[in-house]
Amino acid sequence: MYLIKKIILKNKKNFFLIAYSGGIDSTVLLYKMIKIKKNYPKIQIRAIHINHNIQSSSNQWEEHCIEVCQHSHVPLILEKINTKFKKNVEEKLRIERYKIIFNHLMPDEILLTGHHLNDQCETLILSLKRGSGPTGLSGIYSERFFGQKKIVRPFLKIKKKELEQWANHKKIKWIEDFSNLNINYDRNFIRHKIIPILEKRWPFFLKNCSRTAMICSEETKLKNILLKEKIKNFINCDTSLNFSFFKNMKKEICTALIRYWISLKNIKMPSYKLIECIYNEIIFSKTDANPKIIIKKNEIRRYKNSLYFIKTQKNINNRLIFWHNQNKKLFLPNNLGYLIQNNKGFVLPAPKKNELINIRFQFEGKILIIGREKRRKIKKIWQECNIPPWLRTQIPLLFYNNHFISAIGVFVINREMYSRETEIQKKWIISWISDIEINSNNLFLFH
Structure with missing residues (x-):
């Protein structure tokens, strides 16, 4: 309980959200916070329970959490995960769970979880299995920011046995998730088959795992401080x-x-x-x-x-979009924005009455652009305009019938290339409104 009080005094926060699964770890955390609240009446506690819908008893666990929180006068948020995952189930559920929790977390509220020393050791061994470096071996952080929101794990230096002893002494009821006995899951295999052997041989093993994680974490922080300065030059x-x-x-x-x-x-x-x-x-x-x-x-x-x-953008090389009504916006695929006729954009030769205006996203061959005397391969034109390869098929290409007119915002084709008419061509102006801009090096970029 001292650790939780220390966290409260250190963070100077009065609002806490408890990730409450109903298992022993989060249950002990909930009851300890309820006890602390009696001595610190300003503290406001909420709990959140996520029903994963993967166990037949998931709804019973939810009812248990409702009953405990109602009896303890703790507001409880209930959410469900309805998505069914086939691969990496544990990892994907964890990500989905945190998304939901952080959507409910208020700006001045700290999220508390019941992770303990055994969890830290399991995470460290999993990282070793994956061949992780110092960053991965840093394990679970006792405190961490996600944007402006903070998560704190007050039990991270406490063994699970200590939590069980406290819960049994206080005669607290909690949920036993029997899926945690399934050693087909890597974490459960480590928990039930590996750690007991290591602890029996070396009783100090769990604490040394925590120490290793702390050293790796400090080394990672130091490296990142140095890299943060150095990378400014690159x-x-x-x-x-x-x-x-x-x-x-x-x-x-x-x-x-x-x-x-x-x-x-x-x-x-x-x-x-x-x-x-x-x-x-x-x-x-x-x-x-x-x-x-x-x-x-x-x-x-x-x-x-x-x-x-x-x-990664979808391949739209073969897309053909007709612009029949130029008084309306023409929306482009791949969230590329839209084209609109106005007085602020790209000045182009106007189409004739019988010409179909269409947009494409790929062209091969030589072209003659305005301001040039000779045709050049379009690849060379893209290079001169500093358009990287992955953007060349994302820029709308304007055609009248099958005649290439312009890469909107980049260049205009010399109309004499396909027409010998000497009459003065009418003009119109098109704006391409999108998330692509040009930087100081004339390089097109997505934002």
Whole structure:
């Protein structure tokens, strides 16, 4: 109880949300907070229970939590996870659970969970199994911020046996989740088959696991402090990573910078093997290569001497969109925004009455653009305009019938290329409203 009081005094917060599963860990946490509240009446406690809908007794557990909270006069939030996962069930449920919890967490409220020393040791062994480095071996943090919201784990240095002794002494009822006995799950296998053997041989093993996690955590924090300063010299104004000088630097520093750069994207950190691939296969690939590495729904791409972290876009190369009514907005696929006729955008030759206006996203061959005397391959034009390969099929290409007129916002085709008419062409103005902008290097970017 001393640890919880210490947390309350340290954070100077009066609002707490308890992640309450009904199991022994969260139940002990709930009752200890109720007891502390009697001495600190200003404290406000809420609890949240997530029904995972994966056990036949899930609804009974929910009813138990309702009964306990009603009896203790603790407001309880009830939520359900209805999505059924087939792979990585534990990990996906955990992510979904935290999403729901953080949606309910108020700005001045601290989330409390019942993670204990055994959980820390299990996490450390799982990290070893995955081949994690110091970041993974940092284990579970006792305190951590997610944006502006804070999570605290007051039992992280306490063994589960101590929580069980306290619960039995106070004659507290809790839920036994018998799925925790299923050793087909890695964590349960470690819990029931590995840790008891290690503890029997070395009674101090759990505490040393905690110590190792703390050392790795401190080393990781120190490394990140140093990298935070160093990476300022490598990040461009568009948040890409400039690797121009990597050839003159030690590989260990380069890969550390790549890892830190990716960590700024708020995604799950990829493996060391993947970082090695980025270093070897992207940074040091041939200059005319167009390599990419996919990280879930994102891609690491190279353009010139920089790495770009971009969202994977659907292939729309074969899309054809007709713009029949130019008085209305024409919405584009892939969240690329829309085209609109106005007085502020790109000045273009107007179509004739019998010409069908259509938008495409791919063109191959030579073109003659306004301001040039000779045709050039469109690939060369894209390069001159600093358009990276992954954006070239995301820029709307304007056609009248089958005649290529313009890459909106980039260049206009010389109309004499396909028409010998000398009459003065009428003009119209089109704006492309999107999340793509041009930076100081004339490079198109997604935001």
